[in-house]
Amino acid sequence: xxxxxxxxxxxxxxYYERGKSPHTEFQLACIAIRKAVADAxxxxxxxxxxxxxxxxxxxxxxxxxxxxxxxxRWAATTWPGGGNSVAxxxxxxxxxxxxxxxxxxVVFRALSQGQFGRFGQAGxxxxxxxxxxxxxxxxLLTPAQQCALRTARFMHDHGVSQEALCDIALACYANAQRxxxxxxxxxxxxxxxxxxxxxxxxxxHLYDCCPENDGAAACVxxxxxxxxxxxxxPAAIIACAQGVGPPYGVFRPADLASSHYEQVAQNLWxxxxxxxxxxxxxxxxxxxxxxxxxxxxxxxxxxxxxxxxFVGGGALEGPDAALPFNTSGGNIGEAYIHGFEMINESVxxxxxxxxxxxxxxxxxxxxxxxxxxxxxxILLGASQ
Amino acid sequence: xxxxxxxxxxxxxxxxxNRAFFTSGALVLQKxxxxxxxxxxxxxxxxxxxGFAFEDFVSAGKGRVESVAVAHHPVHPALKDHTPYAIVxxxxxxxxxxxIVGDIVGSPPDTVRIGDKVEVxxxxxxxxxxxxxxxxxxxxxxx
Numbered sequence: 001x002x003x004x005x006x007x008x009x010x011x012x013x014x015y016y017e018r019g020k021s022p023h024t025e026f027q028l029a030c031i032a033i034r035k036a037v038a039d040a041x042x043x044x045x046x047x048x049x050x051x052x053x054x055x056x057x058x059x060x061x062x063x064x065x066x067x068x069x070x071x072x073r074w075a076a077t078t079w080p081g082g083g084n085s086v087a088x089x090x091x092x093x094x095x096x097x098x099x100x101x102x103x104x105x106v107v108f109r110a111l112s113q114g115q116f117g118r119f120g121q122a123g124x125x126x127x128x129x130x131x132x133x134x135x136x137x138x139x140l141l142t143p144a145q146q147c148a149l150r151t152a153r154f155m156h157d158h159g160v161s162q163e164a165l166c167d168i169a170l171a172c173y174a175n176a177q178r179x180x181x182x183x184x185x186x187x188x189x190x191x192x193x194x195x196x197x198x199x200x201x202x203x204x205h206l207y208d209c210c211p212e213n214d215g216a217a218a219c220v221x222x223x224x225x226x227x228x229x230x231x232x233x234p235a236a237i238i239a240c241a242q243g244v245g246p247p248y249g250v251f252r253p254a255d256l257a258s259s260h261y262e263q264v265a266q267n268l269w270x271x272x273x274x275x276x277x278x279x280x281x282x283x284x285x286x287x288x289x290x291x292x293x294x295x296x297x298x299x300x301x302x303x304x305x306x307x308x309x310f311v312g313g314g315a316l317e318g319p320d321a322a323l324p325f326n327t328s329g330g331n332i333g334e335a336y337i338h339g340f341e342m343i344n345e346s347v348x349x350x351x352x353x354x355x356x357x358x359x360x361x362x363x364x365x366x367x368x369x370x371x372x373x374x375x376x377x378i379l380l381g382a383s384q
Numbered sequence: 385x386x387x388x389x390x391x392x393x394x395x396x397x398x399x400x401x402n403r404a405f406f407t408s409g410a411l412v413l414q415k416x417x418x419x420x421x422x423x424x425x426x427x428x429x430x431x432x433x434x435g436f437a438f439e440d441f442v443s444a445g446k447g448r449v450e451s452v453a454v455a456h457h458p459v460h461p462a463l464k465d466h467t468p469y470a471i472v473x474x475x476x477x478x479x480x481x482x483x484i485v486g487d488i489v490g491s492p493p494d495t496v497r498i499g500d501k502v503e504v505x506x507x508x509x510x511x512x513x514x515x516x517x518x519x520x521x522x523x524x525x526x527x
Contacts, residue, residue: 126394126395126513127394127395127396127397127514128394128395128396128397129396129397129398129399130397130399131425133396133397133402133406134402134425134485135485136394137393137394137395137396137406137520138389138471138485138486138487139389139393139455139459139460139463139466139469139471139487140471140485141459141460142459144459145453145455145459145471148453149451149452149453149471149473150451152451152452152453152498153450153451153473153498156451156498198456198457199454199456199457199468200456200457201453201454201455201456201457201471202452202453202454202456202494203453250425251473251483251485252481252482252483253450253475253480253481253482253483254481256450256451256473256483
C-alpha cells in the first residue's frame with residue numbers, strides 16, 4: 001500500500017431528506033458516478049470496476065450497461081452489515097487497482113428510501129424466527145437500540161456524561177453550517193435544544209441519531225501512476241484496514257462497551273506507520289453519537305476516562321479544532337449516505353476544497369460505522 | 385402474565401435451536417456435549433471445540449444487568465402503546481461469559497441500573513394460531 005493507489009475523482013448528487021429524492025436510487029447512483037468520473041477527467045468507458053457495500057441494490061452489470069463501460073473487470077462488495085464497511089469498500093477498490101485487476105474502480109453508495117423503505121427499519125409480523133428471534137422478541141430491533149446498549153455500558157464504566165454525546169452532535173451541526181451541501185445547513189443546534197429533544201432510546205436523544213436521507217456519492221480509485229496523469233489532485237490511499245476480534249460482534253461481557261475498532265486501529269496504525277497525533281482531520285461515522293466516542297477511544301485518540309474532555313468545549317468544531325472532525329457535517333449534519341459523504345469530504349480536505357478547510361492537511365482519516373463488525377478505516381495522504 | 389411489549393407483539397418462530405428457550409419454562413442454554421462449553425445464542429458449531437452435538441443446560445436464572453437501554457420511540461407500530469420499555473443484557477451466575485437479551489418486567493423502566501440483580505421470570509402465551517404455548521424468559525429486578 002502506502003500510496004500505490006489514490007482517489008482521483010469524487011462526485012455526489014444533491015442530498016435530500018428521506019423519501020424526497022426526485023430520482024430512483026439507480027438514477028442517483030448514475031448521477032454520482034458520472035460526476036466522480038468527470039471530476040477525475042476520465043470517460044465513463046474508462047471505468048472497469050464497481051464496488052459498493054452493505055447490500056447494495058445497484059448491481060455492477062446493470063451499472064456497466066447503463067453507463068456504457070467498455071468492459072467490467074472488477075465487481076466486489078463487502079458482506080452485508082452497515083456503514084462499518086464504508087472504508088472497506090475503498091479497500092476493495094485499492095486492492096483491485098494495486099494488484100492490477102482493474103484500472104479505474106468506482107466505489108459508491110446510493111439511497112432512495114422513498115423507493116425502497118428505510119435502512120435498518122424494524123421488522124415485525126406475527127412471528128420472528130432465526131437469528132432475529134433472540135433480540136426481536138424483546139423489542140431490540142434497530143441499530144440505535146443496539147448501539148445504545150453498548151454506549152450505556154461505556155458511559156457507566158468510564159464516567160462519561162450525556163454532555164459528551166451532545167458535543168458530538170453539536171460539532172456535526174456546527175460544521176454543517178459552513179457547508180451549503182449539508183441538509184442541516186442553516187439549521188444550527190444548541191445544547192439546550194439537544195437536551196430538550198425527545199428520547200429515542202436511552203442514552204440517545206433525537207439529536208444523537210443521524211437523520212435518514214436520500215442521495216448518492218461516489219469516488220474513483222486508480223493506481224497512483226495513472227492518477228498522476230489525471231485532472232484532479234489525487235488523494236493517496238496510505239492505508240486501509242478492517243478488523244475485529246473475539247467475540248466477533250455479538251453481545252458478550254468482554255466487549256460490551258466496544259465499537260469493534262481496537263483491531264482496526266492496530267492494523268491501520270501499524271500499516272501506516274503514523275499515529276493519531278499525526279492526523280490533521282478525521283471523519284468518524286456517527287450514526288449515533290455515543291458509538292463515536294467509543295470508536296475515538298479505540299482508534300487511540302483519547303483514553304476512555306479522558307474522552308469527555310477530549311470532545312468538550314468545542315474541541316471538535318471548525319477548521320482550527322484540536323481535532324478537526326466531520327468537517328462537512330458528517331452523517332448527522334451533511335447527509336446520511338452511509339458514510340460515503342465522509343470519503344468525499346476527506347478527499348476535499350486533501351485537495352484544499354472543503355467548506356471547513358483545515359490548513360496544510362497531510363493526513364486525513366475516515367473511520368467507518370461503529371455498529372456492526374468488522375469495522376474499517378482508511379487513511380488518505382496529500383503526498384504522493 | 386400479560387407481555388411487557390403487549391399481547392400483540394411478535395412471538396418466536398420456533399425451530400430446533402430455540403424451542404426449549406422459548407417454551408420450556410426454564411432458562412435453557414446450549415451446552416456442548418464434547419467439551420461442556422455453554423454458548424448463547426445457540427450456534428450450529430461449538431465455538432470452543434467445533435463440536436456439533438449439544439444438550440440443554442438449565443440455568444438457575446440468577447443474573448445481573450450488564451447494560452440497559454430504555455426504548456422510548458416505538459420502532460414498530462405494534463409497540464406504540466408499550467413504550468417505554470427497558471431492554472437489558474443480562475449475565476447469569478452459572479454460565480459466565482455470555483449475555484442474554486431481555487426486558488425488565490415489574491419495575492418502571494427508568495429505575496433499572498447496570499449492576500442490578502435480576503432473576504428470570506416467564507411470560508406465558510397460549511398461541512391459538514400455532515397451537516404452541518410460549519414461556520418467554522424475561523427479567524425481574526430483585527432486592
